[in-house]
Amino acid sequence: MKIEDEAAKEFLNNILASMQGELFTIDKDARITTFNRAAEKITGFKKEEVLNKKCYTVLRSNLCKSKCRLKKTLETGESMFNYEATLKNKAGKEIPVNITTSPLRSSDNEIIGALEIFRDLTERKRLWESLREERDKAQQYLSVARVVIVALNSDGEITLINKKGCEVLGYKEEEIIGNNWFDFCVPEKMREEVKKVFRKLMAGEFKVAEYYENSILNRDGEERIIAWHNTTLRDKAGRIVGTLSSGEDITERKRTEAELLRSEKLASLGQLAAGVAHEVNNPLAGILVYIKLLLKKYKQNKLQTEETEKQLEKIGKEMERCSRIIKNLLDFSRQSEAALRPVDINKVVEATFSIIGHHISLENIRTEKKLCSSLPLINIDFDQIQQALMNIMLNATQAMPNGGDLTIITSAAKGVKIGGSSKDAVRIDISDTGMGIPKENLDKLFTPFFSTKEKGKGVGLGLSVVHGIIDRHHGKIELKSNPGAGTTFSIYLGVVDEEKN
Ligand SMILES: Nc1ncnc2c1ncn2[C@@H]1O[C@H](COP(=O)(O)OP(=O)(O)O)[C@@H](O)[C@H]1O
Numbered sequence: 068m069k070i071e072d073e074a075a076k077e078f079l080n081n082i083l084a085s086m087q088g089e090l091f092t093i094d095k096d097a098r099i100t101t102f103n104r105a106a107e108k109i110t111g112f113k114k115e116e117v118l119n120k121k122c123y124t125v126l127r128s129n130l131c132k133s134k135c136r137l138k139k140t141l142e143t144g145e146s147m148f149n150y151e152a153t154l155k156n157k158a159g160k161e162i163p164v165n166i167t168t169s170p171l172r173s174s175d176n177e178i179i180g181a182l183e184i185f186r187d188l189t190e191r192k193r194l195w196e197s198l199r200e201e202r203d204k205a206q207q208y209l210s211v212a213r214v215v216i217v218a219l220n221s222d223g224e225i226t227l228i229n230k231k232g233c234e235v236l237g238y239k240e241e242e243i244i245g246n247n248w249f250d251f252c253v254p255e256k257m258r259e260e261v262k263k264v265f266r267k268l269m270a271g272e273f274k275v276a277e278y279y280e281n282s283i284l285n286r287d288g289e290e291r292i293i294a295w296h297n298t299t300l301r302d303k304a305g306r307i308v309g310t311l312s313s314g315e316d317i318t319e320r321k322r323t324e325a326e327l328l329r330s331e332k333l334a335s336l337g338q339l340a341a342g343v344a345h346e347v348n349n350p351l352a353g354i355l356v357y358i359k360l361l362l363k364k365y366k367q368n369k370l371q372t373e374e375t376e377k378q379l380e381k382i383g384k385e386m387e388r389c390s391r392i393i394k395n396l397l398d399f400s401r402q403s404e405a406a407l408r409p410v411d412i413n414k415v416v417e418a419t420f421s422i423i424g425h426h427i428s429l430e431n432i433r434t435e436k437k438l439c440s441s442l443p444l445i446n447i448d449f450d451q452i453q454q455a456l457m458n459i460m461l462n463a464t465q466a467m468p469n470g471g472d473l474t475i476i477t478s479a480a481k482g483v484k485i486g487g488s489s490k491d492a493v494r495i496d497i498s499d500t501g502m503g504i505p506k507e508n509l510d511k512l513f514t515p516f517f518s519t520k521e522k523g524k525g526v527g528l529g530l531s532v533v534h535g536i537i538d539r540h541h542g543k544i545e546l547k548s549n550p551g552a553g554t555t556f557s558i559y560l561g562v563v564d565e566e567k568n
């Protein structure tokens with residue numbers, strides 16, 4: 068800037084004075100030569116109070132003593148841009164400011180002073196402070212959450228993880244952030260598959276599964292089973308930029324559930340033993356009779372081809388029946404990993420009948436099946452649903468000590484309310500004409516170890532296992548009972564919805 072003469076100087080001063088930003092100028096001796104209105108407003112000093120005073124005697128800054136940039140500008144002619152400092156106002160209060168200084172030159176390019184423009188940062192600092200407070204608060208919420216919370220960007224890198232997440236994984240936050248989630252936490256055997264799903268999700272080809280269970284690997288190489296709830300994160304334009312998930316560590320719960328399943332399985336096998344023995348005994352007895360007969364005729368040399376053939380065929384049929392019963396039993400007693408696949412519920416009902424049908428008929432109970440033939444497939448674990456049906460059917464049998472009717476009906480149910488949403492389902496009704504359930508017992512029925520049966524007959528785990536199984540399938544159980552007249556258990560299981568995957 069060149070200042071030609073007094074008139075020009077005054078003209079310039081007028082412009083500076085009315086400029087929007089806060090500014091002042093000094094001469095070579097650091098005496099204030101201009102002090103504009105905006106500067107007056109912020110500092111509380113009047114122009115008259117500061118003109119001709121050395122700048123550092125009035126506008127005391129934290130940089131005055133050691134690192135005065137104005138001085139440097141005066142000495143070197145260099146401009147200094149956008150540095151932060153604090154100034155004291157007239158009342159002695161510190162104001163955070165952003166400063167730019169530049170030299171003022173005469174027509175022959177000599178430095179004759181300097182200009183300082185300063186911006187009040189109070190408001191910006193306050194905003195920043197409140198943002199930080201908000202962020203801290205949010206982080207506090209995250210850290211008290213008793214579930215794992217993780218956010219991934221579209222590359223699958225971890226951008227946020229809360230305290231519980233660090234605990235479960237066994238790492239510090241700074242060791243986790245920035246890592247690829249799948250390489251870092253997902254067990255190798257399922258890594259590629261999960262990555263593929265994530266890539267599809269990011270490409271928008273897939274809707275996020277709101278709930279699923281899978282394992283993660285912690286620092287000690289131990290697998291923890293996590294139940295996840297997920298949502299996709301989008302930017303302002305609606306593009307998918309990542310995922311946010313909350314996950315509950317259900318490893319222990321899964322273990323107890325597996326324990327429960329196992330013990331209830333043993334209990335129902337115990338209850339079945341007599342019936343099964345009887346069922347296998349009958350064909351065996353038949354076989355024995357035929358064999359004795361054939362042996363006798365053979366010894367007497369009286370075997371007749373046609374008759375012998377028929378009898379051998381009968382033996383074969385009876386043996387097949389035995390091996391079918393034994394196979395069913397083995398299938399049922401086998402420990403199996405939960406696996407969901409599309410299944411026709413009627414097949415489960417038939418399989419259950421083939422195991423316990425005979426046991427039921429021994430108790431003088433008539434059974435009836437009304438199976439709808441056009442049911443959609445449902446995504447279930449065959450063995451577990453079979454166990455659930457069996458538990459309910461055994462209870463029904465035990466509720467009819469003097470005989471009665473047991474009916475199973477399958478049907479399609481549209482728009483069933485399950486867990487807040489309404490979906491199409493398959494319905495299974497299991498009814499008995501037994502003693503019924505007194506009102507006061509209704510809400511205790513599904514609690515573990517609640518039993519009204521004498522020792523040896525019941526341990527009170529059957530219905531709690533049923534409840535666990537149906538819950539895991541995101542289904543619903545309803546119950547109607549008339550004391551003295553009978554009980555109906557209705558199970559609803561959601562139909563596979565292809566689109567929603
Ligand atoms: N169909 C039914 N009719 C009457 N009572 C039932 C029926 N099903 C279950 N209950 C009651 O619920 C209780 C709990 O059942 P469950 O959990 O299977 O345990 P358990 O059969 O070992 O007693 C039973 O003891 C019985 O009182």
Ligand SMILES: [Mg+2]
Pocket residue numbers: 458461462525527528529530
């Ligand atoms: Mg039971």
